[in-house]
Amino acid sequence: MTNPGTEWWRGCVIYQIYPRSFQDTTGDGSGDLRGVTARLAHVASLGVDAIWLSPFFKSPMADMGYDVSDYRAVDPIFGSLDDFDALLAEAHRLGLKVIIDQVLSHTSDQHDWFRESRSSRDNEKADWYVWADAKPDGSPPNNWLSVFGGPAWEWDATRRQYYMHNFLAAQPDLNFHNPAVQDALLDSVRFWLERGVDGFRLDTVNYYVHDRWLRSNPPLPASLAGTLTETNPYLFQEHLFDKTRPENLEFLKRFRGLIDEYGDRAVVGEVGDEGRSLQTMAAYTSGNDRLNMCYTFDLLGQGFSAAHVRGCVEAFEAAAPEGWACWAFSNHDVVRHVSRWTPPGGDADAVAKFAFRLIACLRGSICLYQGEELGLTETELAFEDLRDPYGIRFWPGFKGRDGCRTPMPWEAGSENAGFSTAKPWLPVPDEHSARAVDVQNGSDASVLAVYRAVLALRREHPVLATGSIRFLDTEGDVLAFVREVAGETLLCVFNFAHASTVWPLPSGIEIGEVLNFAGAPLVLVEGGMSLTPLGAFLGKLA
Incomplete structure (x- = not known):
């Protein structure tokens, strides 16, 4: 565990919890905050320093909680604010810091802010979202695309304008050029700081600010050459104007200034920036007035070689010698790394153990995703089992993110591996039940045993964290x-x-x-x- 004091985040080990899939205590098939609290002893036994909770805020759940309708409320499927306070207290008792997700680039279309904004062109929040007139032919104002498919613009019949959405149409983008929007978001962050959270993970941190003049993105050279094989046309563009705008740095400084008021807090950003993510990560963590650390998708893809890992680390070190990285191999958005990197017929456990020994030795903080300490593989799901709108949209070329979000297996002999007494929101595969926590707890040769041993070694040798x-x-x-x-x-x-x-x-x-x-x-x-x-x-x- 980390010691109290400054910069606890530097070299820390964070364990990501996807609450919907961690532990159900109400018998509705979905995990909840009380379930997280009940299982924190397992997390602490690994020797990690902090937990990161994926969104549990009030939401219509169009994108599994990444469409927030109230930044200050817990969604009833997860419990209540009292349940969150109890979770926070138990985590702190166990020596764990608590980091919560903040989805600030967009809200749900059910958020009160958006309901007011869309009601007219002259209300108090009329400029809180990104609105634009149609072209003379009725088409959207530019060629920006949504990550989840189709144009990044949705027509609103009341305002008779388009609004921007980088993701689902149910996730309208906030207008960060409006200071009142920034103020409101920072005020919602202060709400959680006052409750005692230790840090924040900023979702899609480079998507906050858009180009004021709504200039169209150019195509990638590979797209012009007809050599791209991507499933998603979003990747055909060079995203110069719809994200990663230089004005974003000023907001990040405001965010850092806020958390520094509370002392001993930290912020980690998620950067999704095709082709220039390491440079963006460096810019966002350079100096001492922006994010404490960032992670990108550079080690969350297919790349599994000595040259790839060295290239990523050296590129970041060169670009941001005073910056700080947070490395991850798996999370709730990508195929689990054991499945990505194990060749057909290969030894998945050997890959799991090797990968963890590696990430534990890299300079920076590290983030683990629930279940990777068990060597869990990606779950193959039938189309009718999918809940992820991204996967449903692009099936079968892309199967979405549900395969890495299936419930955590706790007890091999129990119903649904001890996750829930009801039908889980996503199925628990038999191969995961066989890898349950109670099975691996009794084996010195298990993936779980290696995770605990490696983290103990990392604590014994601080050079691995900060050298x-x-x-x-x-x-x-x-x-x-x-x-x-x-x-x-x-x-x-x-x-x-x-x-x-x-x-x-x-x-x-x-x-x-x-x-x-x-x-x-x-x-x-x-x-x-x-x-x-x-x-x-x-x-x-x-």
């Missing part, structure tokens, strides 16, 4: 780097290949002590080390 990082040149699919802080220097080596390899020690590198890397097998040979398939090494340098 500098320097990569060594290697051949093949081997990643090697040195982590250093005053008084300790560690060598970290990872063999991404599914075959054994011998890695010769570079000149000037001498191993002083081999550390027990959660049971990772290693054979030292003259002048180097023999690494098994997906093998890893951690040791002190002489």
